Amino acid sequence: MKPDVLVAVLARATARGATAADGYLVEDRHGGASVRLGEVETVTHARQQRLSLRVFVGRASAAASTSDFSRGSLERVVDEATRLARATAEDPHAGLADAAELIGEPPDLDLEDRGAEATPEARIQVARACEAAALAADPRIRNSEGAECSDRRARYAYATSHGFVRSYASTGFSVSVSPIAAQNGEMQRDYWYSSARKRTGLEDPAAVGRTAAARALRRLGARKVKTAEVPVIFDPETAASLVRSLAGAASGPSLYRRASFLLDRLGTTVAAPGVTIVDDGTIPGALGSRPFDGEGLATRRTALVQDGVLVSYLLDTYSARKLGLASTHHAARDGAGVTVGTTNLMLLPGSAAPEELIGAVRRGFYVTELIGFGVNGVTGDYSRGASGLWIEDGELAYPVEEVTVAGNLLEMFAAIDGVGKDLTLRDRTASPTLRVGRMVVAGH
Amino acid sequence: MDDLARTRPESFFSDRFNVTASLLDRVLGSSLLGKVDDADIYLEYRINEELQLEEESVKKASRHVSQGAGVRAQAGTRTGYAHTDDISITNLEEAARQARAIADRAATSATVAVVSRGRPHDLYALAEPPVAADLGRKLDLLRRLDAAARAADPRVRQVIVSLTSEEIVMLIATASGLTVGDVRPLTRLSVTVIAEDRGRREIGSHGGGGRVPLDWFLEGERWRRYAAEAARQATLKLSAVDAPAGAMTVVLAPGWPGILLHEAVGHGLEGDFNRKGTSAFAGRLGQKVASELVTVVDDGTIPNRRGSLNVDDEGTPTGRTVLIERGVLVGYMQDRLNARLMGMQPTGNGRRESYAHPALPRMTNTFMLAGEDDPADILSSVKRGLYAVTFGGGQVDITNGKFVFSANEAWLIEDGRLTAPVKGASLIGAGPEALTRVTRVGRDLAFDEGVGTCGKDGQSVPVGVGLPTIRLDDMTVGGTAV
Numbered sequence: 004m005k006p007d008v009l010v011a012v013l014a015r016a017t018a019r020g021a022t023a024a025d026g027y028l029v030e031d032r033h034g035g036a037s038v039r040l041g042e043v044e045t046v047t048h049a050r051q052q053r054l055s056l057r058v059f060v061g062r063a064s065a066a067a068s069t070s071d072f073s074r075g076s077l078e079r080v081v082d083e084a085t086r087l088a089r090a091t092a093e094d095p096h097a098g099l100a101d102a103a104e105l106i107g108e109p110p111d112l113d114l115e116d117r118g119a120e121a122t123p124e125a126r127i128q129v130a131r132a133c134e135a136a137a138l139a140a141d142p143r144i145r146n147s148e149g150a151e152c153s154d155r156r157a158r159y160a161y162a163t164s165h166g167f168v169r170s171y172a173s174t175g176f177s178v179s180v181s182p183i184a185a186q187n188g189e190m191q192r193d194y195w196y197s198s199a200r201k202r203t204g205l206e207d208p209a210a211v212g213r214t215a216a217a218r219a220l221r222r223l224g225a226r227k228v229k230t231a232e233v234p235v236i237f238d239p240e241t242a243a244s245l246v247r248s249l250a251g252a253a254s255g256p257s258l259y260r261r262a263s264f265l266l267d268r269l270g271t272t273v274a275a276p277g278v279t280i281v282d283d284g285t286i287p288g289a290l291g292s293r294p295f296d297g298e299g300l301a302t303r304r305t306a307l308v309q310d311g312v313l314v315s316y317l318l319d320t321y322s323a324r325k326l327g328l329a330s331t332h333h334a335a336r337d338g339a340g341v342t343v344g345t346t347n348l349m350l351l352p353g354s355a356a357p358e359e360l361i362g363a364v365r366r367g368f369y370v371t372e373l374i375g376f377g378v379n380g381v382t383g384d385y386s387r388g389a390s391g392l393w394i395e396d397g398e399l400a401y402p403v404e405e406v407t408v409a410g411n412l413l414e415m416f417a418a419i420d421g422v423g424k425d426l427t428l429r430d431r432t433a434s435p436t437l438r439v440g441r442m443v444v445a446g447h
Numbered sequence: 448m449d450d451l452a453r454t455r456p457e458s459f460f461s462d463r464f465n466v467t468a469s470l471l472d473r474v475l476g477s478s479l480l481g482k483v484d485d486a487d488i489y490l491e492y493r494i495n496e497e498l499q500l501e502e503e504s505v506k507k508a509s510r511h512v513s514q515g516a517g518v519r520a521q522a523g524t525r526t527g528y529a530h531t532d533d534i535s536i537t538n539l540e541e542a543a544r545q546a547r548a549i550a551d552r553a554a555t556s557a558t559v560a561v562v563s564r565g566r567p568h569d570l571y572a573l574a575e576p577p578v579a580a581d582l583g584r585k586l587d588l589l590r591r592l593d594a595a596a597r598a599a600d601p602r603v604r605q606v607i608v609s610l611t612s613e614e615i616v617m618l619i620a621t622a623s624g625l626t627v628g629d630v631r632p633l634t635r636l637s638v639t640v641i642a643e644d645r646g647r648r649e650i651g652s653h654g655g656g657g658r659v660p661l662d663w664f665l666e667g668e669r670w671r672r673y674a675a676e677a678a679r680q681a682t683l684k685l686s687a688v689d690a691p692a693g694a695m696t697v698v699l700a701p702g703w704p705g706i707l708l709h710e711a712v713g714h715g716l717e718g719d720f721n722r723k724g725t726s727a728f729a730g731r732l733g734q735k736v737a738s739e740l741v742t743v744v745d746d747g748t749i750p751n752r753r754g755s756l757n758v759d760d761e762g763t764p765t766g767r768t769v770l771i772e773r774g775v776l777v778g779y780m781q782d783r784l785n786a787r788l789m790g791m792q793p794t795g796n797g798r799r800e801s802y803a804h805p806a807l808p809r810m811t812n813t814f815m816l817a818g819e820d821d822p823a824d825i826l827s828s829v830k831r832g833l834y835a836v837t838f839g840g841g842q843v844d845i846t847n848g849k850f851v852f853s854a855n856e857a858w859l860i861e862d863g864r865l866t867a868p869v870k871g872a873s874l875i876g877a878g879p880e881a882l883t884r885v886t887r888v889g890r891d892l893a894f895d896e897g898v899g900t901c902g903k904d905g906q907s908v909p910v911g912v913g914l915p916t917i918r919l920d921d922m923t924v925g926g927t928a929v
Contacts, residue, residue, distance in 0.1 A: 039524070039723070048529040048545040049803060050538075053513075066509035070532040076512060083510045090582050092504030148725055148846075183725055183846055192725065192846035225847070230693040232929055260501065261605050261641050262650060340509060375851035376840035377873040377925065381641065381650040386690070386873040386925040388842070388851030405849050407873050407925025409692065443927045445692035445875075 006160045006168050012056060012077055013164045019085045021058040023099050024164040027297065027336045028054050035153030036126035038134055044149055046123050057340055058084045062093040066340040096324035099298065104330075105167050106301040109294035113287040114173035115156075116201040126152040129178055129208050136212030137182040143223065144216050148181035148192060154202070161299050171294050174200055178208050184219040191225065193218035193372075198430060200288050218371070221392065225402035228393060228446040234367035235408055235442040236360055236394070239425060241370045242434035246280060246350045248378050248385075248412055249273075250432075253307055253315075254333070254343040255322020257380060264383035264413055265313060273313045274416035277353055280308040282317065282333070284346030291347035291431035297334035302346055305331050319343050350434040353422030357436040360421040362397040368444050369394055370408060383412035389444075406446040415439050456618040456628025460490050464534040471620040474518070474539050483547070485521040485783060486622040489760065490534060491615060491802040494578050499609040500589040503597075515802035518542040521784055528805040567764040568757040570750045571658035577612035577634035580661040585610055588636070588661070592670045596640050599678035602685065604648075605641035610634070612661075619762040627762040632658050633753065633909060635898055638673050642681035651681030651855075655896030657753045673896075680837065680856055683868050690857065690872035690926025696832035697874060697922040698825055698860065701893035703837055705912030708743055708813050709901065710841040710850040711878045712736070716770050716778070717796070717808040717903075718785030720845050727848030727879050731776050737882030739774040740818055747795055747811030753897040754812035754911035758795070761806050765795035770813075771882070782808045800906035807904060814913025818888025822916040825887045827863035833924050834858040834865055835874065848878035851925075873925040881919065889916030 009026045016024040033049045054077070055068035065087035067080045134150035154177075160170035179196035195215035197206035237245060249265075257263035265273065274280075284302025286292050295301055298320055306314050318326065319334035319341055335344025361369060370391040377386035386409040392399040410418075423436030461467045471488055492514045499507035515532040516539055527546035531538045589608045596606045611634065618628035637654030653676035655669060664670045699707060712728070720726035728736065737743070747756050747765030756765045761783050768778050781789070782797030785808055798809035826834065834857060841852030851873045858865040894913040901910040 042523075043525050045526045045528060045805065046545075047527075047805070048542070050531050050533070051515075051803065052532060064506075066507075067511065068509070069512040071512055071514050072533075080510075080512065087508035087510060087582070090505070090586060091508050092506055094504075094506050097506070146724055148723070190725070190727065190846045192844065222847075227923075230929060260607065261643070261648065262639075266648075340507060374842040374844065374849070375853055375873045375875075376842070377851070377853035377871060379650070379871055381648055382870075384870050386853065386871065386927075388849065388873055388875045388925070390844075390849070404847060405875055405877060405923065407692075407851070407875050407923065409690075409872065409925050409927045411927075443692045443925075443929055445923055445925045447694045447923065 006162060006170055008072060009054065009160055009162045010168060012054065012081055013162055015078065015081045016056065016058045016085060017164050019081055020060060021085055021088070021164065022061055023059040024057060025099055026054060026056045026162050028160040029157060031155055031157035033153065033155045034121060034123065034126060035151060036123055036130050037149045037151040038127060038130040039147055039149035041131065041135065043127055055336060056080060056084050058088050059098060060085065060088040062095060062097050063088050063091045064097050065091055096321055099163055100300055100320045100330065102165055105299040106169060106295045109169055109171055112285065112292045112294055114171065114200050114292060116174040118202060121154050133178050133180045133208035133212040136209035137180050137216040140213050140216035141220055143184045143186050143220060144182050145185045146183040148183065150180035152178045161295065163299065167299055169295060169299060176202050176205050178205055178211055180212050180215045182216050182219050184223050186223045189223060191219050191222035193222060198290055200290060204288065222390065222402045225390065225404035227405045228403055228444065230445045232441055232443050234364045234438060234440055235444065236364065236367065236369045236436060236438045238369065238371050239427065239434055239436055241373050242350065242437040243430065243432045244373055245415065245437065246348060246434050247432050249280065249416065250307065250317060250345050250348055252380050253317050255316060255318040255326065256343060258316060259322055259325040262381050264381060268313050269316065271313060272311050273413060274308055274311045275419040276311045277422055278308055278311050278416060278419055279306065279351045280349070281306050281351060282345050282348045286347050289347045289428055291345065293346060296332045297336040297341055300330060300332040300334065302332055317343050317345065345432065347428060348432040349426060349428065352424045352426040352435045354424055355421055357423045357425050360423055360436055360438045361394055361399065364394045365396055367394040368403065368408070369399060385410050385412050385415065406444050408442050408444055410442045415442065454616060454630060456616050456630060457626065459492065459616050460618050466490065466534060466536065468620065468626050470536055471626065474543050475620065475622050483520045483522045484787065487519050487761065488539065488620045489517045489802055490618045491515055493613065493615045493801070496578050496612045497609065498585055498589060499607065500593050501607045503593060505586050505589060516542065517802040518546045519805060520546040524788060526784065526805060530803050568748055570748060570755050570757055571632060573632050573660045575660050576614050576632040577661050578614045584661060588664060588670060592638055592674050595671050595674035596638055596678050599675055600642065600682050602642040602644045602682050603640050603678050604643045607639045610636050617760070621762060625762055627758055629757045634659060634661065636664050636670060636673065637898065638677045640677040640681040642685055644685045647685050649681045649684040651677045651679065651684065653677040653680065654898050657897040658751050658755060683856065687868040687870045689928040690869040691833065691924055691928050692926040694921050694923050696829050697919045697924065698829060698832060698834045699914060699917050699919065700834065700836040701889065701891045701914055701916050703895040703912065704835055705814055705895060705914030706838050706841045706852050708815055708914065709810060709910070709912050710843040710852055711876060711881045712743060712771065713810050713813045714843050714845055715848060715878050716780060718779045718781040718789060719808050721779050722785045722789050726845050728776065734776055735774050736776045736879055737771050737774040738885040740888045741771055741774050741882050741885050742769065742816040743771040743813065744769050744816065745780055745796065745810055745813045749812055752812050752894070752911050753899065753909045756811065759797045760799045761797035763793045763795045763797060765811060768794045780808050780810060782806050798908050800908055804906045807906065809903065809908055810901060810910050812911035812913065814892065814894065815915060817890045817892035817915045820887045820889050822889040822891050825889055825916050825918050826860065828887065828918065829860045829863060832860045834860050843878065849875065850878055851875045869926065875923045875925060884920045885917050886920050887918035891915050
């Protein structure tokens with residue numbers, strides 16, 4: 004790790020006339036292997052580093068980044084950023100986070116696997132075991148897009164021109180597989196995965212393979228249904244995408260641009276009672292956890308929606324100042340500077356078993372996959388391609404494909420009449436099964 | 448500012464990183480040759496600049512440099528890929544060693560795909576690449592566009608304008624002794640408008656670009672049209688009614704709605720999915736997959752277009768590949784690996800997002816050839832249906848062929864006339880069937896404005912699409928009005 008590189012770059016920025024600056028440094032090592040039909044397909048190995056810099060000249064700012072850490076290149080990056088900052092407009096809300104708010108000693112969130120780096124052979128073995136279990140699950144699993152096993156080890160450092168420097172390390176491991184089920188000339192692909200901060204946190208690769216196979220198999224024989232307005236149940240994976248859309252509309256940049264259906268809704272009801280959404284960056288060992296955000300502010304647990312009421316937005320320092328609020332410590336660094344990002348975003352579980360939610364529906368649609376980009380963040384209008392299973396008399400009756408589900412996100416969240424108890428934090432965003440009282444399913 | 452435009456990639460990498468062709472030979476030769484079917488080293492240097500204006504002033508400006516090398520070795524169906532962002536011989540040799548681990552077993556065949564030498568096209572040589580253009584002129588363009596969008600309609604409340612410019616210098620050296628490079632400029636100007644009226648809010652956006660100089664936006668005041676279009680879309684949607692739900696006839700406007708082809712057939716005709724038999728189009732060469740009015744082409748050689756390349760990211764010259772000819776499936780898009788394994792020729796479609804990614808078969812500019820119908824006649828032929836003018840993104844499930852694409856601006860057609868704008872809605876169909884239902888093809892082929900980006904396996908690359916006005920019978924429209 005080279006936080007000293009970061010410190011030197013910030014010092015140069017100040018010397019070049021910047022009144023303040025901050026920088027973010029990422030170094031990462033990545034390895035992966037993919038296997039298809041038992042044969043090794045790809046083995047990858049990588050080392051990467053990137054330094055991003057933000058400079059302020061008075062209230063004007065600009066950003067620059069480089070993966071080239073040679074002295075000449077680092078100097079050019081500083082010079083470019085200060086030159087650009089002089090060309091941008093003054094913005095009264097621009098600036099670093101308040102120094103008094105910056106994190107003291109970062110907590111140990113148990114984000115790092117301290118074991119030895121995996122060998123390519125070990126990754127190949129995990130991917131093979133995962134795919135083999137999928138292929139062995141049923142004779143109708145005849146093909147595969149392959150299985151993949153990868154891991155990553157990264158160090159992050161954040162520093163400001165006022166002398167703040169903090170860093171942390173994290174690791175990540177994942178295994179996934181995409182088997183293909185075939186019958187009577189029809190082919191259906193599905194996917195399953197497991198991700199964890201530590202190697203021992205990964206699920207058994209064979210269990211991942213069997214789940215993927217079961218998901219592909221249950222799609223065989225899929226048909227289109229007649230257009231209808233019915234209750235729609237989202238499985239945990241697709242429900243998580245709804246939560247992600249809501250968080251997008253609650254994020255600072257969408258709000259100050261007036262590009263959000265949650266504008267002016269703070270303190271009002273935006274979802275059915277019983278719907279509570281939190282973002283918690285402090286869960287030990289979780290995939291979305293981190294000790295501090297992209298501006299050096301300690302992560303924490305933020306309730307976004309409490310029992311149906313919108314109680315907080317997701318803000319970085321800039322968007323908070325523009326909205327006359329305080330940062331919620333959700334700054335994330337992207338290449339172009341600072342934006343807003345979530346950590347572990349969850350819709351909290353209710354009390355119903357998913358089977359009970361399905362069992363209470365006479366005729367409806369259980370969604371297991373959504374495709375396309377038909378979400379309008381300004382109005383909440385929602386229309387996406389979907390596949391899943393049709394519900395008849397409380398039972399999953401047959402697979403459905405080539406239909407859309409449509410509504411409006413605000414109306415959909417208000418119409419949630421069932422929240423499952425099946426929350427598992429498998430990814431950075433998670434939800435239990437959700438039932439929406441009525442939506443339009445378009446088919447033939 | 449480095450003058451990348453007049454740089455020769457070979458001398459760029461030797462001057463800057465001391466990586467010469469003979470050293471590349473050494474890395475490839477010593478560690479890889481004889482043990483693999485194919486191997487290459489890809490070197491890349493990229494400058495990226497982004498300027499953004501909001502609330503009537505330029506508040507965001509950023510500039511990024513990235514560089515790196517990817518080393519690949521292939522044996523049979525196996526690929527070893529290693530990359531590093533520290534371009535030095537030591538790191539290249541280490542990467543080659545990592546990549547080679549894959550190919551330790553004897554190669555299954557000794558053939559190395561042969562690509563022709565040199566740089567056959569020169570599709571985007573610019574006197575002044577957009578990254579090098581004067582900052583003051585860029586800021587001025589952003590301000591004029593902002594003012595035009597605000598002046599377009601009193602209901603316009605917010606305007607966000609952005610200009611991104613990029614320059615990539617790449618060099619590829621293959622085990623067969625070929626070294627070929629390219630310098631690739633790219634720029635894109637976009638405007639997003641939020642309009643408000645009586646508590647209702649809507650968004651509209653427009654933009655364009657390509658492998659063109661900054662002045663291209665000034666030709667015929669293209670920028671002014673972007674501003675007017677974004678404002679028109681946002682204000683039009685303020686009065687949009689609920690979109691219909693269910694199966695109906697759909698007419699697609701020319702240009703950007705060509706995203707239909709990209710999703711419905713394009714991805715399904717990429718070599719990798721067909722070699723593996725995982726595409727809904729696998730094994731269907733020579734079969735009828737579309738109406739005979741339909742001919743679909745992928746062409747990476749159109750000068751200055753966003754999806755065009757002189758050579759692909761494996762060094763193969765780009766070309767024009769007919770995918771569907773008068774309704775019959777006649778070709779796939781290939782990179783070197785899949786071409787070799789399928790006994791076909793590479794088509795110049797091996798592309799990667801950056802040095803950090805291995806090449807995959809990808810589209811360039813994908814479009815349908817013009818037909819003979821008058822576009823006005825096509826609209827008036829529809830009793831009840833949907834006219835879709837602009838689209839957001841699309842997505843496809845390659846294996847079952849189901850695809851969606853989302854209309855941003857669409858109109859109801861009643862008795863052959865456009866009657867009311869409708870809210871955004873996804874359209875869903877099945878790739879191998881959708882184009883069999885094309886019943887009219889207009890003579891008005893148009894390309895998109897140059898803003899498309901395609902994602903596959905986590906890799907994004909710039910692409911183009913094109914379409915004449917077409918009529919599709921029996922598409923499912925995902926609205927809410929039952």
